[in-house]
Ligand code: IPE
């Protein structure tokens with residue numbers, strides 16, 4: 001899908017279509033296990049299937065398609081990234097980390113299945129991601145040497161140099177009074193940014209993108225990753241985590257190191273606008289071909305900038 005997205009309805013349809021594609025592929029993949037009625041499979045499915053926006057795998061598809069990869073080659077990698085994301089949320093919500101009771105408008109996995117099973121479901125999803133990337137199905141579409149490089153890249157993004165490292169400092173910075181902006185940014189770039197960056201880079205590499213193209217989408221991904229967490233924290237701080245439900249996350253009472261808590265909501269919104277512009281600048285050279293990636297970036301920041309989504313169609317057309 002490389003044609004222009006010209007309005008909010010087209011963007012919504014695009015996101016729904018891509019999200020449904022990912023959900024079906026994840027369902028198929030998780031079906032393969034015998035004994036799938038066991039609690040561990042229920043907990044894995046609960047963590048990965050209902051309610052996620054699928055922004056990361058949609059980014060993988062959009063970037064891969066921009067450089068000409070077929071969906072069938074991209075899907076195993078896109079699903080693996082969503083599994084890593086789902087694991088990170090299940091563990092993030094545990095009492096030992098953010099201790100949250102709600103996620104995507106429903107009870108968190110440990111609230112439904114207990115802490116032990118939630119911990120194991122997260123472990124299983126993380127491990128399955130790499131099992132899927134190295135599966136014969138994935139290797140049929142993508143050369144084995146490239147698969148190894150992509151596994152290397154995703155494991156770095158998910159590991160202590162990325163998501164886990166960011167989560168660790170996020171935990172240590174909790175309730176500290178003098179966390180500076182550079183530290184907040186360090187945390188965001190790792191806990192959230194690394195996986196978003198990997199999502200676009202993996203899509204581009206499956207498509208065999210040239211180094212200059214990989215550079216451009218990497219800069220887009222870096223800025224979008226930071227923007228994503230700032231937007232999420234603005235929505236939390238202003239009680240809009242999920243439409244109509246108020247804040248789900250315990251960030252406010254836990255005194256997390258966030259952009260809104262360090263520089264205030266107005267300045268955090270200014271930073272978001274700047275990051276959005278930088279994202280769009282990187283894609284200018286691709287014209288309408290990059291419409292999905294541009295629209296996704298606008299979509300990620302729009303609600304946090306405007307306080308609602310009414311101005312999204314203006315944003316899309318700007
Ligand atoms: C939530 O990510 C966690 C952050 C990194 C801020 P998403 O907002 O992408 O979560 P889902 O998968 O759509 O629920």
Ligand code: IPE
Pocket residue numbers: 088089092098100163167191192232236249251
């Ligand atoms: C989630 O960060 C980031 C990861 C799980 C790696 P947050 O703790 O800020 O996100 P929410 O508010 O729980 O979705």
Ligand code: MG
Pocket residue numbers: 092097098170
């Ligand atoms: Mg957290």
Ligand code: MG
Pocket residue numbers: 092093098100249
């Ligand atoms: Mg959290």
